[in-house]
Amino acid sequence: MTTHRPFHHGNLRAVLLDQAERTLREGGVDALSLRELARKAGVSHGAPRSHFVDRQALLDALAERGFDRLADEVEAAIAADGADYKERLRAIATSYVHFAVTDAALLDLMFTAKNGDAPGLRAASQRLFAAVGDLIDRGTETGELEHHDAHRLQMLFAAIMQGIASLVSSRRISAQDGDALIDDAISLLVREQEQEPDDIGRSGSGERPRRLAD
């Protein structure tokens, strides 16, 4: 067995991040300590510094990872076929809120006021919002969504998800209330399709939305 500690860990950065994610989930941000992580990884207390200049750099990396993971889930939910548009929206929102429940502290980290400086973090978050935005765009193009302004609709949807996630994450409302709110929000946004079949094909041109204010 090569159980002897090699000088070079070789995998330290990933190990630290994995452990940090677990600690974050169990004990919150305050439970995160570079030295403690080093101890658990079996390296000296200064070792993490080779991979994270700062404690903040670790937190940024965790947030970036969070965005990546969430973006993955959202993209998967979008790609899932065999589901109608409304179901797909609900799938996104649900995975979003689920993420907020199981990784509340991480979500806090992702949307805390003090970051936004790290370049990688911005990129990762933009990937998430781009994915959401694409689905919204697809909806406006097929006429399933009202569109006064596609970009603003993207932001509105993102804001609603983030809001529900935030309230659930801070335990201001329960998880099932969160689910109910998702349904309400989607019902509010998605044009009801009790219209005649040919009415669907008719949309897509730049007509005036039907039920949204101006």
Add this chain to the structure above:
Amino acid sequence: MTTHRPFHHGNLRAVLLDQAERTLREGGVDALSLRELARKAGVSHGAPRSHFVDRQALLDALAERGFDRLADEVEAAIAADGADYKERLRAIATSYVHFAVTDAALLDLMFTAKNGDAPGLRAASQRLFAAVGDLIDRGTETGELEHHDAHRLQMLFAAIMQGIASLVSSRRISAQDGDALIDDAISLLVREQEQEPDDIGRSGSGERPRRLAD
């Protein structure tokens, strides 16, 4: 001048909180240190402990204060007369987002995952949501809002505000985008009143909502 330090500060708790709020606004949560606050207040490093058992207790107190202040603003916006319902909603949402911009770190503190335990904090936050809820209720009663479920509409509105505030606070979207989103959201929620005058009086009974999906 009674400039001599009395042994008893007499006002320490309030002074600490004020200074903490300022520090929070300028440097974020990480800049908050009990010892530093004590120094600035001219007391010994152990003095704050008489008023806050914990650093977390200070953060909780700050969050509670934040909820109180925000609730005050919201209640004021509601009480303002001479404004129609839609304007009043917009006033609330705007003060909410404004709060998120000027006190981003404080908002984080208010909606972080790890609190919710402190009793005073819960009470203060419930005061805020009660205020918002009242206005929503008023809207459903006069028929200006669709109402499948008043309580869920309250939560939905709260979630939307919180979501916009969160995105603005984390600088994911700009402040003017936030304003635009407020308008969009309100337009989405408020029933357009291009209906005939007598149509307004007709609402209020338990009729089926018109444009919301069941």
Add this chain to the structure above:
DNA sequence: CCTAGTTTCTAGTCAATGTCTAGTTCGAGG
């Protein structure tokens, strides 16, 4: 007025942490 009790504050101490520096080990490329 005086005195006992309680709150507020002081001062000293301790372990833990983030950060810095100098030096060591390892691996890859010339």
Add this chain to the structure above:
DNA sequence: CCTCGAACTAGACATTGACTAGAAACTAGG
């Protein structure tokens, strides 16, 4: 083989949160 840089060790330092014992000041009851 040699050199150079990245990864890691080990020691140090200042700062912080938390705990303790005790002094100072306010409060209330006699």
